[in-house]
Amino acid sequence: MATLYDGKMATIYDAMYQTFVDYDEEYKFYNQLIHEYKCKTVLEIGSGTGNLAKRFQENHQDYIGLDYSTSMIAIAKERTKNCRFILGDMRDFNLEKKVDSIIITGRSTSYLTSNEDVNETFNSLHNNITDDGIIIFDFIDANRFIPYANENQLIIHKAEHEGTDYLRESTWETTLLENFMLDWTAKYYIIQNQEKELIATDFSTVRVFTLNEMQLFLYMNGFQIIKTIDRKTYAYDTYVIVAKKRT
Numbered sequence: 001m002a003t004l005y006d007g008k009m010a011t012i013y014d015a016m017y018q019t020f021v022d023y024d025e026e027y028k029f030y031n032q033l034i035h036e037y038k039c040k041t042v043l044e045i046g047s048g049t050g051n052l053a054k055r056f057q058e059n060h061q062d063y064i065g066l067d068y069s070t071s072m073i074a075i076a077k078e079r080t081k082n083c084r085f086i087l088g089d090m091r092d093f094n095l096e097k098k099v100d101s102i103i104i105t106g107r108s109t110s111y112l113t114s115n116e117d118v119n120e121t122f123n124s125l126h127n128n129i130t131d132d133g134i135i136i137f138d139f140i141d142a143n144r145f146i147p148y149a150n151e152n153q154l155i156i157h158k159a160e161h162e163g164t165d166y167l168r169e170s171t172w173e174t175t176l177l178e179n180f181m182l183d184w185t186a187k188y189y190i191i192q193n194q195e196k197e198l199i200a201t202d203f204s205t206v207r208v209f210t211l212n213e214m215q216l217f218l219y220m221n222g223f224q225i226i227k228t229i230d231r232k233t234y235a236y237d238t239y240v241i242v243a244k245k246r247t
């Protein structure tokens, strides 16, 4: 597992992603889809530090967040009031009551590195949505990401949060591991007086997917795709899929 979501790193993540991601726009995007399919209840998987949770809560929606990092959930709870978060793993969870929409946000699918992880996740989603329910999730498009990472040895992202300037330097090992997995090393710096000071290094293995393989994973787990959206999100090209149970 990436250390990015634990302890001190969770706080750094939270600060930097406030710049990387436009959470108002992110909320609008998911909420529009949820409304389009007339869903009343939503489970967000990979709810992280609660940026979407806050917005769902402000709009009085029936929302539950799920994440497997205690540090991320702790920050999410501080950000929201009486919002419900479940400490759990998307590969194996059981809600007390089925929901009519499940969203997996912020490319959290990148951490499903084995085929078993993906199958278990879709199986859990299938078990936890109502018969007419929908799932919505995004993933990094392997076809665009791999050449990009190959051609850009050092990828730099800058962020500013509450008066502090941050810098992240990413290097990707593009000698592909099994399943289009890549090793990602990220160094996080604070910039002070034009000098960069290293505050943390994170190493993780993540997976990017092709649209075709995702279509097949869904089919094999009893889903049919109802919408595919090509979406440029922060830094990397992604696809967003909306799917429902196959009838």
Ligand SMILES: C[S@@+](CC[C@H](N)C(=O)[O-])C[C@H]1O[C@@H](n2cnc3c(N)ncnc32)[C@H](O)[C@@H]1O
Binding pocket: 005, 017, 021, 045, 046, 047, 048, 049, 051, 066, 067, 068, 069, 072, 088, 089, 090, 091, 105, 106, 107, 108, 111
């Ligand atoms: C890139 S962050 C995205 C967080 C949030 N959606 C956002 O956009 O800021 C990925 C999140 O997925 C969570 N995560 C990764 N694998 C998970 C799993 N198997 N089950 C539940 N949560 C997981 C991590 O703890 C982390 O909070």
